[in-house]
Amino acid sequence: MDSELKKECMVCGRLVEQSQGIHLLQHFICNECEQEIVTTGTEDEHYRFFVKRLHLLWQDLSMERVIP
Secondary structure (H helix, E strand, O other): OOHHHEEEOOOOOOEEEHHHEEEEOOEEEEHHHHHHHHHOOOOOOOHHHHHHHHHHHHHHHHHHHHOO
16 A cells, blocks of 8 residues: 555544545544544543544634634
8 A cells, every 4th residue: 555545543543545534624534433433422431532633623624714
């Protein structure tokens, strides 16, 4: 696999093929983390971790709205 075709997952930090995940703004989430995020309940101890990691997306989205 060519390293140029890989992206670092913003949640787990693994280097994964770009086709094996989703791109949100300039961030990347691998399929495994995406599945874990959507199946994790709010009472799960990992929930707060995911919220903290995904907060980066909200920060970037807010900045895009401020800077035209």
